[in-house]
Amino acid sequence: MMKTLITAGLIFLLNTGNIFAFFSYDSRNLHHKIDFEIGGESPKSHGIIEKPVLADAQIRVKAQGRIVITGFFVEYRKDSKTGDNSPIFSQPGAEPKIDYYRIHPIADKAPFLIVFDAPNGSLSQTVDGKALEPGKYLAYIISSQGMMQIIFDVV
C-alpha cells in the first residue's frame, strides 16, 4: 500500500513539471517575425541584434502602416556559476537561446516610445525627442502584422 502511494506520488510529481510547462501561458503565437533592420542589421532568430547600434540608427521595416517600438533599459546579470555576462547560451548544433532570468530592468530609467510609418524610421524618433542613452534595451516592435520582442545595444 505504502509503495503504491509513493509510486503514485512520484509519477504525479514527475509529470507536474510537464503539466505546469503546458499550462503556463505563452503569448508567443502573437509574436510574428517582422522583417526589419536597425542600423542595417536584422535580429537573429532569438531576437537579439548582435552589433551595437547608434542612437540615431535607421530602422527599416517590411510592413505597412504605423509601427510602434517601445521598450525599457535592462542589464545582464552575471551567471553565478560561470561568471558569464551574456544571457545567450548556445549548444553545438542548436539555435542559441536567451536566459531571460538574467535580464533585469533598470528601474530608474524611463521607457522609450518610437512611432513612425513604415517602411523607414529612426531610433532618434522618440516621442519625447530624447535620444536613447547608451545601454541595453528590451523592446517590442508592434505593427498591424503582429509583434516581435528584440534586444539591442545602443552605443
Place this chain on the structure above:
Amino acid sequence: MKKIFLALLLVLLSFEASFAFIPPPWRWGIGIAIGGQMPISAFGSLPQIPKPVPSDASIELTGVEQGRVIITGFQCEYRGDPNLHASNPDEIHLMPNKIPFVIVLNSAKGSLSQTTDGRRLGPGRYYAIIVSSKGMNEVMFGVD
C-alpha cells in the same frame, strides 16, 4: 535509506515544477485594472479583464508609483469559447488592417481614451502590453 532517497527526489522534483511558474524579472512589477476590473489569470491563458469595458474606461496601475508608462497593442480576433473568462493564446488571431494603439501615462491613473492619436478604441477584443521602467506585463480586454 530508500525512503530518504525518495523523499529527497520528491523535494527536488517539486522545486523543478515550481520553477516552471516563475516569470523572468522584467515581468514582475506592473499590475493593471481597466474599468475597475482586475485581470483574471488562469493556467494556460493570458491575463484577461473579465467583462468588456467602455472605450473611455479608467486605467489603474499598480507597482508604478511615478514615471512614464506606455500601453500599446492591437485589436485581435478571438476564435475560442467566448463564455470563458480566460483567453487561450492559441485562439487569438491578428487582424492585419487594424492600426496599433498607443496610450502614454505619466501617473498610475488614466483612461483608455488617452490614445496618442486621439482615436477611441472601437468595439472588439484587444491585446496590450504595458511597459514601464520596471519591465512589462500583458493583458487582454474587450471594448463594447
